[in-house]
Structure formats: C-alpha cells, structure tokens
Amino acid sequence: MARFMDVHHDMQGITAEQLHQAHQADLAVEGEEGVHFESAWADPESGTVYCLSEGPSAEAVQRVHERTGHKAAEIHPVPLSV
Amino acid sequence: MARFMDVHHDMQGITAEQLHQAHQADLAVEGEEGVHFESAWADPESGTVYCLSEGPSAEAVQRVHERTGHKAAEIHPVPLSV
Numbered sequence: 001m002a003r004f005m006d007v008h009h010d011m012q013g014i015t016a017e018q019l020h021q022a023h024q025a026d027l028a029v030e031g032e033e034g035v036h037f038e039s040a041w042a043d044p045e046s047g048t049v050y051c052l053s054e055g056p057s058a059e060a061v062q063r064v065h066e067r068t069g070h071k072a073a074e075i076h077p078v079p080l081s082v
Numbered sequence: 083m084a085r086f087m088d089v090h091h092d093m094q095g096i097t098a099e100q101l102h103q104a105h106q107a108d109l110a111v112e113g114e115e116g117v118h119f120e121s122a123w124a125d126p127e128s129g130t131v132y133c134l135s136e137g138p139s140a141e142a143v144q145r146v147h148e149r150t151g152h153k154a155a156e157i158h159p160v161p162l163s164v
Binding site (some may be wrong): 003004005008013014016020023035039040041042043044045048052076077078079080081082 | 085087096098099102103105121122123124125126127128130132134158159160161162163164
C-alpha cells in the first residue's frame with residue numbers, strides 16, 4: 001500500500017455538499033479497488049481539489065475516480081509526510 | 083483564519099530527513115506570521131511537496147516559506163474539506 005495525492009483542476013464553484021457527495025461516491029466503491037480516500041480539500045474559486053488516499057497504485061486510485069465521474073488530472077505518490 | 087494548500091515543484095530527491103527539517107524550520111517561525119503548518123506530503127520523484135496550513139492569508143503562508151528558504155509555487159485557499 002502506498003499513499004497518493006491527486007489533483008483535480010476543473011471544479012470551479014464546487015460546494016461543500018458537492019464535495020461531500022463526491023467523497024461519499026468514492027468511499028462507496030473504493031474497496032473494490034483496494035483504495036481508501038482519507039481526506040479532500042477544495043478551492044472553489046480556482047476549481048482545484050486535492051484528495052489524499054492510500055492504495056495499491058495510482059492506477060487503482062484513478063479507477064475509483066473514473067468510476068465516480070471525476071477523473072484526476074494528476075496523481076502523485078507521496079511516500080514522505082510530516 | 084483560513085486553510086491553505088501550497089505546492090512546491092522543485093524538490094526532486096527530497097529525503098524524509100530534509101522534509102522533516104523544512105517542516106521544523108517552518109514551525110519555528112510560523113507563529114510570527116500567525117500561521118500553523120499542519121502537514122506536508124512529498125513526492126521525491128517529481129519533486130512535488132504539498133503543505134496544509136492555517137493562517138490569516140496566503141501572503142502570510144508564503145512569508146513563512148520565504149523566510150525558511152522554500153517559496154511555494156502555488157498557494158490555494160481550501161475552505162472546503164471532507
């Protein structure tokens with residue numbers, strides 16, 4: 001298992017409710033890909049959303065996001081944290 | 083107070099010890115700017131580092147990073163989180 005930070009760039013105007021719903025959608029299917037989404041942070045003005053997850057690969061993280069309709073623009077492994 | 087995610091793009095090869103030292107340097111001066119750095123995550127391969135903080139403004143967050151020698155490339159307010 002590894003940790004990943006993914007980034008979405010096209011979510012201008014996202015609301016708290018929409019972020020919650022998107023996260024819940026990911027949580028509902030993540031287990032089938034061996035992924036867990038821990039947290040997400042959104043900047044509605046620029047449309048940027050950051051998601052922190054754990055999973056077997058970046059591809060598995062992306063599959064969850066694709067299945068729930070919000071493919072990530074970038075996914076970075078983040079093996080280091082403080 | 084607001085929450086911010088900032089991004090650094092030029093930290094290829096960063097080690098766990100270097101990330102720890104950079105974070106400790108930020109913690110040592112952040113109070114003078116009313117900022118608190120909560121967490122940071124690093125991808126040594128691409129050189130990307132994400133820092134999550136709270137503070138009065140993006141400018142205050144940047145001042146801390148500038149004072150400790152690692153100016154952020156982007157700073158986004160992230161008022162929404164899950």
